Amino acid sequence: MVTNLRTAEWYSGDDRNAYIHRAWMRRGVPASAFDGRPQIAIANTASDLTPCNAHLTEVAQSVKNGIYEAGGVPLELPVVSLGETQVRPTAMLWRNMAAMATEEMLRANPIDGVVLLGGCDKTIPSLLMAAASVDLPAVVVPGGPMLTGHFRGEALGCGTDVWRLSEEVRGGTLSQEDFMKSESSMIRSKGHCNTMGTASSMALVAEALGTVIPGLAGTPAPDARLLEAAHETGRLAVQLVADDRRPSTFLTKANFHNAIVALAAIGGSTNAVVHLLAIAGRLGIDLTIDDFDRIGAEVPLLVNLQPSGKYLMDDLQRAGGFLAVLREVRDLLDPTALTITGRPLVDHLDNARIWDRDVITPRDAPLQPAAGISVLRGSLAPGGAIIKPSAASPHLLKHRGRAVVFDSIEDFRARIDDPDLEIDETSIMVLRGCGPKGYPGMPEVSNMPLPKKLLERGVRDMVRVCDGRMSGTAYGTVVLHVTPEAAAGGPLSVVQTGDWITLDVRNRRLDLDVSDEEFSARRPNEATLEGFAAPRRGWERLYVDHVLQADQGADLDFLVGASGSKVSRESH
Known part of the structure; x- marks a missing residue:
């Protein structure tokens, strides 16, 4: 038996409220269930x-x-x-x-x-x-x-291999038929x-x-x-x-x-x-x-x-x-x-042991010597952005490229495979309107699929920048959680196709190479503004009005902190 139980406020005593609370919960339960248990x-x-x-x-x-x-x-x-x-x-x-x-x-x-x-x-x-x-x-x-799960003798990674195999289909190295056959083996x-x-x-x-x-x-x-x-x-x-x-x-x-x-x-x-x-x-x-x-x-x-x-x-x-x-x-x-x-x-931890050193590498022979999440700051992310170096291509961790900007995920899907899209493997793909407020909900779209014409040439990674999130099963040189997001007035909202962007993970920088004068004169274009969420009612309205930025956990502002277990008013 335990004394000073919180539930004693419901079940102890012989008044009408205690009677109601116990009676409705009895249904075959013995009286001892409410006595110090x-x-x-x-x-x-x-x-x-x-x-x-x-x-x-x-x-x-x-x-x-x-x-x-x-x-x-x-x-x-x-x-x-x-x-x-x-x-x-x-x-x-x-x-x-x-x-x-x-x-x-x-x-x-x-x-x-x-x-x-x-x-x-x-x-x-x-x-x-x-x-x-x-x-x-x-x-x-x-x-x-x-x-x-396995398909044709190969292990399938749930999520990761979905992204990989779907890109192989778009790149012409895997048939659509074989891709569909793998579906029943994935889970x-x-x-x-x-x-x-x-x-x-x-x-x-x-x-x-x-x-x-x-x-x-x-x-x-x-x-x-x-x-x-x-x-x-x-x-x-x-x-x-x-x-x-x-x-x-x-x-x-x-x-x-x-x-x-x-x-x-x-x-x-x-x-x-x-x-x-x-x-x-x-x-x-x-x-x-x-x-x-x-x-x-x-x-x-x-x-x-x-x-x-x-x-x-x-x-x-x-x-x-x-x-x-x-x-x-x-x-x-x-x-x-x-x-x-x-x-x-x-x-x-004393009795823990490694039994397969190819799966869990020992400390003196790590898979990568330094692979934790890196936080980037700079003129494009004054509030911070993050990148996962362990999932990125090492040669792209320092890169300067021309921006190719998409105003929304719908805009991206409509244009990414356009053969006339001016983009190559040195470009930096920028997707905005995908932050907590802008989408709303900060979707997992930051690991944008690469253009089909580049996949067909064998390109498998490019630098991508977004104010949204990325699936934990995804990979690539992706800068995400850019803060402030575009919908909150962040610099991402005024980036233009053709701007030069510099990524330098070693020095923790993400910069837009635009003069201060030009930058301050820019305003979000109409397509950008139209891409932002504007809910009128319900949870989405409450969310957009109160959600914090990614660097604060994207919680609602009025939920930060604890309220404890005390019920504000007793039942009557």
Whole structure:
């Protein structure tokens, strides 16, 4: 039995309100369920329309068993689920809504703690944002990656090989028929993308952050050990309530330091930047994009996974798993950062080992010596922009080229394969109107497909600049999250085709070579302005009016910070 439970405000006593609360929840439940037993919600993002999370109901049952075993009462709570591949126009438009809805339901309901079940890209970030804001004891169970599919004897990386194969079709080196045949081989099992995309990155980063039982993240969805760990997480959730271990009691900037180191070592998704910034904002932790460069830029890349390498997530698991990666960079981790277990992250690394050094490279022979995310600034990105060097072409990391500008993603799609488009491999492709406000929702369009005429000549990478995001499964020399975005009046809004742009990653610069006088005289053209979102009602209107820029996590301005678990008014 646990004393001082939050749910006692609903269930204790003999007045009319307590009677109603208990009576409606009885339905076969014994009276002892309301007498000192922690009520643990299972925030479940399972949905048939979120295929990566569809198996989480099975995982939830194992969590329930663990909660029961530890003396708690499990209560499954379906929450907003966002399927990255299904939701239009972009799942990122609703990440903040999902976080807000989950926060409100956790606060409004009689629960003492929560287990967060997520998998697909936006689900773990939204759940962690909610948990940070409501500040109840909370622990994450990542749903896990799918097993590797094969086509004609070759492993297929979910997402990464979609981009690669589709470009080969456009370049004339793969037939449309063969491309379509590979479709049924791409998704072999339940689980999220098997590359080091955003889903895998956020699962591992959540563990590095301290919100997952160490050793769990990265376990494939069909692996029986996922259910075993889910059971143990249910047991832990009950203990978290007894110990009053809430996000605010152990998450500090040291935890985010470790998350940034981990992100670099695994070659993780650039999307983790906006998600970590948003989670930190909910906790009141002063995290900036410059911290990602300062802490992570010189961290070696140790994980040989697509899109930065060649293997896939179930290879990472058999090679030693995430803890083996962290053990190699142990000296770079902050030893003070605690985990959900109550112990420091570094205390969980002693027994980790690398079993396949081609998948997880040792520290003294890294895949790349310095591969963390780089933050660029300059006249084209005064608020900052980011690039993932590990996924870029080394020869393009310093480049000066003529801009070819697209005013919207629709404009891009209409003109990119026009044989008369004046563009070559030295050009820099610029796409605007894709930021948080402009689209709205900051879609994953920054890794623009290359012009068909250049693909046919064998060109496979060019410098691309955009105020939107890029899929974690994508690759290429892509500068993204340009801040301020075009729709917020950033310099990107007045770039013109023919302008010269200089990219210098080593010196962290992104500059537009236009005189100050000419630049200040320019105004956005009509096509640019017409491309910006102008919603009249609903969530999109609320989002555009209140969303922050990418360098602040693209959260809504009125959601930054925590509100705690106290309900503002009692029921009557």
